[in-house]
Amino acid sequence: MNPLLEFDEVNKYFGETHVLKDVSLDIEDQDVTVVVGPSGSGKSTLLRCANRLEEIQGGEIRLDGESISDPKADINVLRQRIGMVFQSFNLFPHKTALENVTLAPRKVRGLDDDVAEARGEELLDRVGLSAQLNSYPNQLSGGQQQRVAIARALAMDPKVMLFDEVTSALDPELVGEVLEVMRTLADEGMTMMVVTHEMGFAREVGDRIVLMSDGRIVETGEPKQFFESPETDRGKRFLSKIL
Amino acid sequence: MADTYSGATADEGDRGSGGLVDDTTLKWLGVGLSSLFALAVLALVVYIITTQVDFALMRTVLPQFVSAYLLVLQIVVIGGVLSVTAGVFVGLARVSKTSITNGIATAYVQFFRGTPLLFQIFVIYFGIPTLWPGTFPVQNWGFPTAIIALTLNHAAYVGEAVRGGIDAVPDGQMEAARSLGMGYIQGMREVVVPQAWRNALAAIGNDQVILVKDTSLLTIIAIPELMQQFRSVNSATFDAWTPLVLVAIAYLSITLPLMRLVSYLEDRSDWGGDSQ
Numbered sequence: 001m002n003p004l005l006e007f008d009e010v011n012k013y014f015g016e017t018h019v020l021k022d023v024s025l026d027i028e029d030q031d032v033t034v035v036v037g038p039s040g041s042g043k044s045t046l047l048r049c050a051n052r053l054e055e056i057q058g059g060e061i062r063l064d065g066e067s068i069s070d071p072k073a074d075i076n077v078l079r080q081r082i083g084m085v086f087q088s089f090n091l092f093p094h095k096t097a098l099e100n101v102t103l104a105p106r107k108v109r110g111l112d113d114d115v116a117e118a119r120g121e122e123l124l125d126r127v128g129l130s131a132q133l134n135s136y137p138n139q140l141s142g143g144q145q146q147r148v149a150i151a152r153a154l155a156m157d158p159k160v161m162l163f164d165e166v167t168s169a170l171d172p173e174l175v176g177e178v179l180e181v182m183r184t185l186a187d188e189g190m191t192m193m194v195v196t197h198e199m200g201f202a203r204e205v206g207d208r209i210v211l212m213s214d215g216r217i218v219e220t221g222e223p224k225q226f227f228e229s230p231e232t233d234r235g236k237r238f239l240s241k242i243l
Numbered sequence: 244m245a246d247t248y249s250g251a252t253a254d255e256g257d258r259g260s261g262g263l264v265d266d267t268t269l270k271w272l273g274v275g276l277s278s279l280f281a282l283a284v285l286a287l288v289v290y291i292i293t294t295q296v297d298f299a300l301m302r303t304v305l306p307q308f309v310s311a312y313l314l315v316l317q318i319v320v321i322g323g324v325l326s327v328t329a330g331v332f333v334g335l336a337r338v339s340k341t342s343i344t345n346g347i348a349t350a351y352v353q354f355f356r357g358t359p360l361l362f363q364i365f366v367i368y369f370g371i372p373t374l375w376p377g378t379f380p381v382q383n384w385g386f387p388t389a390i391i392a393l394t395l396n397h398a399a400y401v402g403e404a405v406r407g408g409i410d411a412v413p414d415g416q417m418e419a420a421r422s423l424g425m426g427y428i429q430g431m432r433e434v435v436v437p438q439a440w441r442n443a444l445a446a447i448g449n450d451q452v453i454l455v456k457d458t459s460l461l462t463i464i465a466i467p468e469l470m471q472q473f474r475s476v477n478s479a480t481f482d483a484w485t486p487l488v489l490v491a492i493a494y495l496s497i498t499l500p501l502m503r504l505v506s507y508l509e510d511r512s513d514w515g516g517d518s519q
Contacts, residue, residue, distance in 0.1 A: 053418055080424035090419035094437050094514050104423035107433055136515025149419075156423055 002065050004029045004191050005050060005160050010069075011058030012045060012215075019045050020056070021215040027160065032192045034202040034223075037212035038238065043195045046212070047162050050193065051082040064159070080108065083153030083161040087168050089145045091137040097124060097148045098133040101155045108156070116155075123151040127181050143174030147181055160191040167198055179205075199242055203227050211235055295484035304476050304486065311472045312493045315458050318386075318468070319497060322393035323451050329394060330401025330447070334439075335431070337406040348402070355399035361460050364392045368464045385466050393454055400450045401443075408443030409435060441512040448505030455497050469493050 003026035012020035019042045027033050035043040048054045050061060052068055052075050061068045068078050092100050101120040105111045111119075124130055127147040137145050146166055153161060163182065167175045179201050186192055186205050196202060202209055202223060209226040211219040211234065219226065219235040227243075230236050264272065336348035355363065368388040372379040381387060412435050420430035462470040469490050476486040 051422055053422065076421075076424050076426050079422055082422070084419075084422040086415060086419065088413075088415050090413070090415035092416065092419070092434055092438075094441070094512070096515075103433060104420075104425060107429060108424045139515045152423070 003027055004064060005193065006062045007046070007050075007059070008062065009059035010046070010049060010056050010061060012042075012049060012054065012056045019215050020049070022059070023212075023215070023217055024059075025210060025217060025220075027191065027193055030189045030191055031207045032186045032194065032205055033208050033210060034206035035193065035195045035210045035212060036197070036199070036202060036238070038241075041212040042215040043212045044164050047164050047193060047195050050160075050162055051079050051084055053084075076108070080104075080156045081159045083156060083158035085146070085149050085153055085161065085163050085166045087165040089137070089142070089149045089169070091145050091149055091152070093137050096134045096136055097129060097140070097151075100137070100148055101152045104152070105155050120151070120155060123154050124148065126154075126184075127151045128177070141174060142170045143177045146170065146178045150178075150181055150185075154185075160193065161185065163192065163194040163196065165195055165197065167196065197242075199227070211238060213238070291484050292488070296488055297480075297482055297485045300476075300480060300482060300485050301489065304472070304489070307467075307475075308469070308472050308486075308489045308493060311467055311469045312496075314466070315455075315468050315493070316497065318389050318393065318458055318461075318466075319455050321390055322397065322454060325390070325394040326397035326454065327401050327447060327451070329398035331405050331436075333398050333402025334405025334409060334443075335436075337402060338409050352399045352402055355396050356403070360392065360396050360457055361463065363396055364388060364460060364464060367392050385461075385464055388464060389458070389461050389466055393457060396457070397450055397454050400453075401447050404443040404446035404450060405439060407446065408439035408441070411442045412438045437512075441509070441514075444505060444509050444512070448502065448508075451505075452498050452501055455494065455501065 005027040007023050007025040010020050010023040011018070023042075023046060025033075025046075035046065037043050045054055049056050050068070052061075056069050059069070063078060063081060066078065067073055068075070068082075091097075092103065095103060098117065098120050101123055102111075102113075102116040105116040105119065106113060109116075121130065121133060124133055127150055129144060129147055129151070132140060132144060132148075135144075137148070140148065149166075150161075166182075167178050170178065175198070179198060182192070182194070182201070183205050194202075194206070204223075206223045209219075209221055209223050210217055211226070211230075211232075213234050219230060219232045221231065226235065227239065230239055333348055333352065336344045337352065339345045339348070368384060372381075372384060416434050416438065417427075417430050420434040421427070425433065458466075458468055459470045461468050462474065465471065473486040473490050477483055
């Protein structure tokens with residue numbers, strides 16, 4: 001079977017800067033792939049290319065064998081199968097938690113309000129926020145906002161979820177509740193691509209660790225092997241800095 | 244956030260550090276000066292009303308002021324609705340990444356902000372009919388001129404307010420909308436514009452208050468609006484203050500509720516209390 005999400009020789013430039021250099025990566029169905037690396041290594045850019053928030057200049061990205069990077073691809077349809085959670089939450093401030101979750105199902109899928117709301121309530125319950133359905137984002141803590149953002153992405157029934165440093169903007173005591181939701185999601189078999197600095201999470205929940213440096217993938221491996229005996233010098237240096 | 248420093252107002256005995264006066268003195272200085280000013284204005288108004296205003300004349304001319312008031316109100320409502328609606332589209336065009344749309348919108352805004360409204364009124368009132376010499380089809384061109392000129396002029400200002408409002412919405416909002424499968428137009432309509440509207444509301448309200456006052460320029464093309472009534476009463480009776488008081492009451496009875504309406508709309512879109 002094909003990998004669910006494939007990066008095939010991906011190249012990306014910001015002006016003159018070559019930020020992704022021949023990046024190839026397969027993400028298998030139900031796997032949790034954790035991308036780590038120093039800041040500026042291109043890991044967030046790689047993630048953002050996966051739902052075409054950034055255009056690539058070379059190579060191809062495919063979801064279920066279908067090209068995402070092809071200019072002719074219907075990106076609005078493809079994006080519904082790719083959930084994205086951002087570092088800065090990006091909740092819609094003029095909508096309640098429930099409205100944040102139901103907006104896209106109603107407007108993009110055309111679901112009836114009551115169907116979308118029932119599903120929205122169920123998802124918010126899953127992330128532990130059934131008491132905050134009618135709260136506006138600025139009435140919620142950072143951790144609660146990020147959990148709403150996860151529920152919002154899940155509402156479109158995506159095949160793969162992208163997490164872009166989702167705990168980096170949180171107060172330390174709020175990180176746990178968000179990671180807990182992600183852990184549950186992984187246990188339920190969601191395919192996930194996670195860019196993070198949380199090495200504990202990477203080690204515990206990840207099926208595979210990908211180390212990026214300078215726009216390239218320099219090492220991939222199982223968490224245990226990566227954290228205990230990295231193969232490359234770059235891997236060793238990275239671990240010596242963070243552990 | 245607006246209340247963060249409210250506890251820091253000058254309390255009794257609160258001595259400021261540095262400067263010429265301490266905080267308490269400054270506070271009472273402010274109270275004294277503003278009271279003095281208010282008293283002076285009040286005295287002037289009472290003096291004018293008791294000695295200058297001719298109430299018999301006021302009763303006689305009231306009907307013509309009422310009909311002028313209703314005409315101004317009509318122009319304001321039509322011009323307001325049209326200019327705000329058109330302004331939203333001008334603002335959207337101003338943030339368009341398509342260079343033709345963007346360029347045309349920019350040129351439009353620059354022209355209408357860069358020339359006086361009075362000039363624009365003259366172009367439409369005197370200039371346009373001469374393009375059909377002797378055959379211009381519209382008989383009473385004054386009222387259409389008023390609506391067209393005020394709409395085109397204020398759509399440019401509202402457009403700039405809307406553009407500023409859109410620019411103030413973080414890029415992440417559109418990214419979040421797009422990542423959920425919404426198209427650009429859908430993301431604009433559902434996510435960006437409602438927030439931009441809130442951001443722009445104060446500036447739009449400000450512009451609409453100016454629109455009310457701009458109707459006074461229409462006296463130059465003999466629209467029977469409020470300033471026109473002043474001129475007719477004043478030239479017939481040489482009484483200045485009686486019509487001036489009526490003019491003031493008429494304008495304020497439109498602008499003050501309008502300002503209240505804008506504050507109400509701002510409060511209503513506060514989305515769960517203290518804004519970001």
